[in-house]
Amino acid sequence: MRAISSLLPYLKRLPCSSCLTSLASTLSSPVNSSSLLNDFTNFCYKRDLPRAMRALEAMERHKVWADAITYSELVKCCLARGAISEGKRVHKHIFSNGYEPKTFLINTMLNMYVKFSLLEEAQVLFEKMPERNVVSWTTMISAYSNSKLNTRALNFFVLMIREGVMPNMFTFSSVLRSCERLSDVKQLHSCIIKIGLESDVFVRSALIDIYSKLGELQEALNVFNEMVTADSVVWNSIIGAFAQHSDGDEALYLYKSMRRAGFLSDQSSLTSALRACTSLAMLELGQQVHVHVVKFDRDLILNNALLDMYCKCGGLEDAKSIFNRMIEKDVISWSTMIAGLAQNGCSIEALNLFHHMKTSGPKPNYITLVGVLFACSHAGLVNEGLYYFHSMKDLYGIDPGREHYGCMLDLLGRAGKLDDAVKLINEMNCKLDVVMWRTLLDACRVHQNVDLATLAAKEILKMDPQDTGAYVLLSNIYANSKRWDDVAKVRRNMRRRGVRKEPGCSWIDVNKQIHAFTLGGKSHPQINEINRQLNELISRLISVGYVPDANFVLQDLEEEQGENSLRYHSEKLAIVFGIMNYPREKTIRIGKNLRICGDCHLFAKLVAKLEQRHIVIRDPIRYHHFQDGFCSCNDYW
DNA sequence: CTAGGGTTAG
Numbered sequence: 001m002r003a004i005s006s007l008l009p010y011l012k013r014l015p016c017s018s019c020l021t022s023l024a025s026t027l028s029s030p031v032n033s034s035s036l037l038n039d040f041t042n043f044c045y046k047r048d049l050p051r052a053m054r055a056l057e058a059m060e061r062h063k064v065w066a067d068a069i070t071y072s073e074l075v076k077c078c079l080a081r082g083a084i085s086e087g088k089r090v091h092k093h094i095f096s097n098g099y100e101p102k103t104f105l106i107n108t109m110l111n112m113y114v115k116f117s118l119l120e121e122a123q124v125l126f127e128k129m130p131e132r133n134v135v136s137w138t139t140m141i142s143a144y145s146n147s148k149l150n151t152r153a154l155n156f157f158v159l160m161i162r163e164g165v166m167p168n169m170f171t172f173s174s175v176l177r178s179c180e181r182l183s184d185v186k187q188l189h190s191c192i193i194k195i196g197l198e199s200d201v202f203v204r205s206a207l208i209d210i211y212s213k214l215g216e217l218q219e220a221l222n223v224f225n226e227m228v229t230a231d232s233v234v235w236n237s238i239i240g241a242f243a244q245h246s247d248g249d250e251a252l253y254l255y256k257s258m259r260r261a262g263f264l265s266d267q268s269s270l271t272s273a274l275r276a277c278t279s280l281a282m283l284e285l286g287q288q289v290h291v292h293v294v295k296f297d298r299d300l301i302l303n304n305a306l307l308d309m310y311c312k313c314g315g316l317e318d319a320k321s322i323f324n325r326m327i328e329k330d331v332i333s334w335s336t337m338i339a340g341l342a343q344n345g346c347s348i349e350a351l352n353l354f355h356h357m358k359t360s361g362p363k364p365n366y367i368t369l370v371g372v373l374f375a376c377s378h379a380g381l382v383n384e385g386l387y388y389f390h391s392m393k394d395l396y397g398i399d400p401g402r403e404h405y406g407c408m409l410d411l412l413g414r415a416g417k418l419d420d421a422v423k424l425i426n427e428m429n430c431k432l433d434v435v436m437w438r439t440l441l442d443a444c445r446v447h448q449n450v451d452l453a454t455l456a457a458k459e460i461l462k463m464d465p466q467d468t469g470a471y472v473l474l475s476n477i478y479a480n481s482k483r484w485d486d487v488a489k490v491r492r493n494m495r496r497r498g499v500r501k502e503p504g505c506s507w508i509d510v511n512k513q514i515h516a517f518t519l520g521g522k523s524h525p526q527i528n529e530i531n532r533q534l535n536e537l538i539s540r541l542i543s544v545g546y547v548p549d550a551n552f553v554l555q556d557l558e559e560e561q562g563e564n565s566l567r568y569h570s571e572k573l574a575i576v577f578g579i580m581n582y583p584r585e586k587t588i589r590i591g592k593n594l595r596i597c598g599d600c601h602l603f604a605k606l607v608a609k610l611e612q613r614h615i616v617i618r619d620p621i622r623y624h625h626f627q628d629g630f631c632s633c634n635d636y637w
Numbered sequence: 638c639t640a641g642g643g644t645t646a647g
Contacts, residue, residue: 072638107638114639138639145640173640205641236642243643271643304644311645335645370646377647406647435647621647 033064040066044073049081056093063098068105075108079115087112091125107135114143134165142174153178169197173206182214199228205237212241230261236268239276248276252285265292267299274305281591281618283313284509304332311340314589314616314623331362339371344623345632347379364396366403373407377414378622379634385411406436413443418452434463438470445473453477465497506570506592506617510581517573524573526580531568534576538567541606548599571600571617575607578615587614595619605629 036058043052044066052074059066071094078087091109094101106129113122126132126140137160144153157175160167167175172192179185189207197203204227211220224230224238235258242251255273259265265273270293277286286309296302303326310319323329323337334357341350354372357364364372369392376385389408392398400408405428412421421440425432432440437460444453457474460467471494478486494500507516517524524530538546548566571592578588596604596619608615609629617624625632 076638104638109638111638133638135639140639142639168639170640177641200640202641207641209641231641233642238642240642266642268643275644299643301644306644308645330644332645337645339645365645367646374647403646410647439647 033062036062036064037066041070044070044077047077047080049077049083049086052077053086053089056090060093060096065099068102072105072108075112079112084116087116103129103131103133103136107139110136110139114139119143119147132165134168134171137165138171138174141171145174145177150178150180154184169200169203172197173202176206176210179210182216185210185214201229201231201234205234208234208237208241212244217241217245217247232263232266235263236272239269239272243272243275246279248280251276267296267302270296271302271305274309278309278312281313283315283589286313298327300328300330304336307333308336308340311336311343314344314618316340316344316346329361331365331368334361335365335368335371338368339374342371342375342378345625345634347375347381350375351384366398366401369396369398370403370407373404373411377407377411380415382411382415382417402430402433405430406439409436410439413440414446416447418443418447418449434460441470441473450477450481466499468499471499504570504592504594506574506590508574508578508588508590510577515577517570517577519568519570530573530576530580533580534572537576537607541603541610544610546602546606566599569597569600571596572603575604575615579611579613584612587616590615590617592617592619596624601631601635605631
């Protein structure tokens with residue numbers, strides 16, 4: 001022992017028996033295997049990885065083995081530290097001669113490899129396991145599910161059943177995530193009921209989630225409603241399901257029910273609630289949700305949802321200040337802000353932000369560039385758009401996809417370059433989808449290209465025989481060139497297929513109550529007063545030079561009645577109602593289901609000037625901010 | 638030792 005103590009000053013830390021043992025072995029002293037094991041156990045439980053590993057080496061030399069629980073602690077320690085090579089070393093140790101690792105210990109190793117994303121290693125280990133229990137199988141299935149290796153996950157589930165291993169709730173919540181077909185979910189679902197696991201909250205939320213992902217919202221709701229006890233994740237699953245499928249009403253209803261049931265809102269439910277407000281364009285409600293967001297103000301996803309809500313609900317100033325205040329911003333935050341600026345008519349600002357992103361933001365992705373091209377198309381920035389489109393592959397490594405082509409068609413089409421648009425179509429390697437044809441059709445309408453419009457409308461109706469807009473436009477085109485036989489034919493087709501024109505509708509929120517108007521607005525109790533004030537307003541506008549623009553009657557079937565119905569377009573009624581009920585300084589916010597027509601656009605600009613009002617109209621794809629005789633879209637929409 | 642929920646797109 002004297003020889004050892006003379007070495008002590010050279011050891012930085014107090015020596016442990018494993019150090020002593022390794023010294024001892026070089027000095028050929030006898031080994032105390034029980035104190036070696038003791039130290040190893042201590043180091044493992046204290047998560048002292050370096051010393052535990054040294055002890056492990058010593059144990060190997062002396063053929064000393066610890067128990068499985070201690071080893072599994074060590075593996076967990078490797079996992080927690082991200083120590084891959086140490087983990088592999090332990091793997092080698094427990095598979096060396098003279099030790100037979102228990103199944104649960106190998107499971108721990110399996111899990112470690114999976115968490116390190118070393119699927120190959122996990123796979124090899126799994127195959128050489130002498131015995132595989134439900135945890136082993138579930139670990140592999142879960143690994144495949146997380147890596148989107150869906151077929152493999154499902155195959156493993158089948159193999160597991162064939163081997164006679166009974167799946168548990170862990171297995172189902174993993175394997176469900178890998179289902180791509182409804183029939184698979186149905187089979188698993190009945191399996192779950194047979195085994196009696198349907199009341200498990202994990203299984204239930206996984207079921208709700210997968211039904212929702214496959215678009216089976218009713219099934220998701222059934223699973224939810226059959227539930228006796230819920231936890232917050234189950235609630236969040238069902239709220240998220242409806243929020244993600246743009247059923248904001250149902251999502252908000254469920255959100256309120258959740259609060260009534262005594263659950264507090266958390267990051268996930270608030271995110272979904274915001275998304276619901278976004279899809280309903282309910283700014284005021286969104287602002288109420290914002291109040292609850294404050295206590296999670298460092299949550300990136302939630303902030304992104306908040307940002308998007310303000311962008312899409314026309315609260316651009318709030319959106320900007322949120323964006324500027326966000327401590328952490330990812331590519332989604334930037335993309336949201338860029339698209340948001342573009343949607344609100346601030347395309348130049350959107351492009352400036354994109355330049356700023358290149359120097360001090362994350363790498364732009366596919367969606368970012370959709371926003372950039374969208375900004376170009378909505379401001380008529382043809383050259384800029386062409387530049388970004390042609391350089392996106394070289395500069396950002398992004399291949400143009402459907403959405404990018406769609407933006408370009410829109411850009412060229414709106415700018416009247418229909419020939420270039422057709423050229424682009426021919427260069428595309430994908431076929432035109434309905435949305436692209438609609439884009440083209442719209443451009444044709446604006447630029448009066450009857451031949452291409454006719455083709456586009458026919459193509460649209462081939463793909464979607466229920467597309468009201470295409471019938472209406474086709475019929476309008478024919479009407480415009482006095483081809484009354486063709487008009488009648490289109491009408492007959494519409495009737496035969498049971499297609500009805502979606503009535504134009506605008507709405508405005510007054511005292512937390514939504515007032516909706518349709519053409520003529522007959523159903524509103526105050527319609528007589530509204531019409532009176534509207535007529536008076538129109539006379540005053542005419543006296544300062546307003547000329548109703550009947551050219552846009554081409555948008556609506558009902559418009560054949562001419563200027564008089566134009567006069568009672570739903571947005572005009574909503575604007576007048578807003579003037580009647582809002583103080584002058586309050587912004588009049590109007591939502592509508594169809595795009596605004598040129599006459600109403602002009603009307604809104606003039607009213608904004610004459611009445612000194614700030615008017616915001618949201619149509620299905622963008623915002624118009626009217627102020628002082630101008631619109632944020634610069635009359636380009 | 639194994640499991641479930643939230644954000645950007647024409």
